[in-house]
Amino acid sequence: MQMAIFRSRTWLSRAFSSLPSNLLRVCVVGSGPAGFYTAEKMLKAHPKAEVDILDRLPTPFGLVRSGVAPDHPETKIVINQFTRVAKNDRCMFLGNVNLGLSVSLKELRDLYHVVVLAYGAESDRVLGVPGEDLEGIHSAREFVWWYNGHPDCRNLAPDLQTTDTAVILGQGNVALDVARILLRSTAELATTDIASHALGALEKSSIRKVYLVGRRGPVQAACTAKELREILGIKDLYINIQDVDLQKSPMDEEEMRTSRIQKRVYELLSKAATSSPVSPTTGQRELHFVFFRKPDRFLESEKRNGKVAAVHFEKTTLKVDSGRQVAVGTGEYEDIESGLVLKSIGYKSIPVDGLPFDQHRGVVPNSRGRVLQTTSGDLLLLEEGLYVCGWLKRGPTGIVATNLYCAEETVVSIMEDLTQGPLVSTSTLSKPGREGLLELLDNRKVTVFPFSTWEKIDAEEKQQGSLKHKPREKLSSWQELLKVGSE
Structure with a gap:
């Protein structure tokens, strides 16, 4: 031309x-x-x-x-x-x-x-774990560019129809943005500048459950209170947070004393956990905050070669290293089934x-x-x-x-x-x-x-x-x- x-x-x-x-x-x-x-x-x-x-x-x-x-x-x-x-x-x-x-x-x-x-x-950071190249696994950057109309990701076509569950690795603001777009009413999104191809796909989406998974605990969640408050405020959304994950150590208490943001994030998560009903109602969309888990590998579908079917997680605990709490594996594992995985683990120049x-x-x-x-x-x-x-x-x-x-x-x-x-x-x-x-x-x-x-x-x-x-x-x-x- x-x-x-x-x-x-x-x-x-x-x-x-x-x-x-x-x-x-x-x-x-x-x-x-x-x-x-x-x-x-x-x-x-x-x-x-x-x-x-x-x-x-x-x-x-x-x-x-x-x-x-x-x-x-x-x-x-x-x-x-x-x-x-x-x-x-x-x-x-x-x-x-x-x-x-x-x-x-x-x-x-x-x-x-x-x-x-x-x-x-x-570009994006990589986890470097087995199965990371399976179909159905995308970076959060790609997904964000897709729904925002970036020309490089126009044809991303994330699978929103053959699975009802999405797993998002990471708990920062980008991860919360992605979860909110997946869970929010498309009638509300239709009045924004969301890309039309993304809106059309979301209108047909079968995603009903979103898991936000972090390596560390709620005190260390990387999001801000403003972003967290917004996603917790989505209408008719069931919020699930395990009580055991909200238990604080003396080091957690010290972190909260020195960081107003971390303290406010923990308070919002704690309030959401106590005010949420025991179980979701029929058809209700669900947001699950999962702490103390790190991806060990991605599992391939038995029905469809090359397609992700679940994430195999290792449970973690916090250990103090150079004055900072870091996640270390415990040798215990569990799976979360999902046909869509979005990695929000950081951008890369x-x-x-x-x-x-x-x-x-x-x-x-x-x-x-x-x-x-x-x-x-x-x-x-x-x-x-x-x-x-x-x-x-x-x-x-x-x-x-x-x-x-x-x-x-x-x-x-x-x-x-x-x-x-x-x-x-x-x-x-x-x-x-x-x-x-x-x-x-x-x-x-x-x-x-x-x-x-x-x-x-x-x-x-x-x-x-x-x-x-x-x-x-x-x-x-x-x-x-x-x-x-x-x-």
Whole structure:
């Protein structure tokens, strides 16, 4: 498909004819919260900074668009702030530009004075237990991307019809999001921006029981009170929590004394356990919180080769290790039958050529956002002009707002390096920046989607959504996005 988006030499010459030559050229890779907050802080900190935000998708906003649950519209309001950043005269969004394919990291570093990598985590941690590749087992990330209309997971097709039970491994906020989407009324979901293919599948779903399984106890549950309160508040939902799991040790009591969040989560779980009826009513949907279990292996169906039928769990107990309670196996086992398993055990970042990367932690080695080439004793060798922000910097933790403070720290490091560090001399040299990048992409016949193209997609989604009384009807395939973007 030939598209005339940023494929014009006339456009290039017109776009740059009035720009001063002494601009600080900054490239931010990734248009999620970390990327946009970094761009915003950079524009405010340096009056001559020109910031380009790249993303491999045609659409901006990262996990705000593809990660935040559809029934959490208030969290997505930050898009308004990011839109103002994108429309700043010194900022440009360049979608459909894939780092490592469209352009290399080395090329970006040659084109720009400063490169900030903020592309997040687009892969998953693995358990490494037998049967993990059986059909019916997905990562929570894939499932979230599926119901949020991410084009990479449009065709995931999780099996919601041949089983009545789903097992979710993990008890963090993402796990609770996934459970809530499976259990919530589709009539309520129909008024959100959930992808239409996901809504259709959920309307036909046979899932009636969801097990949220954690290695440790309720005091160590990784969710927040807000998320927990929301799922416990689902109408006509039977909640099951074993009384024995709620017993607290002296170490549990100490953890609760030092963490208000952990204390509140435990109190909510305890209240739900005592207020819930002994058994569910006929047809009632069920949510089971299962603690002190770790997956040992996945069991294959005897009726359907290659399909998961159950999870074989080892019971655990807590042991103090380096001042922290960790789960250790007891040698006792039990099975939970399920034809759908969702692993919510953590996202993982992906390295690119030329980037130092800690494979064990899944992050880029850095000091306050400065990428480290190597460490030798007390000596830190920096990758000049290369920085990180967000999950690539600190790991997949925190909420949207966490990236604000993360970006502030990285931008402070950049400004220090510009005034008294390694960038003092190099920042005065002329760099091709945006003009050079667009020429390179034009030569490679890469179709670049500017923010104005996103606005066309945005308008189309909202128009289609209004016909269904939804905030938007997401275009969820690459073909749809490219088609509307090129019109």
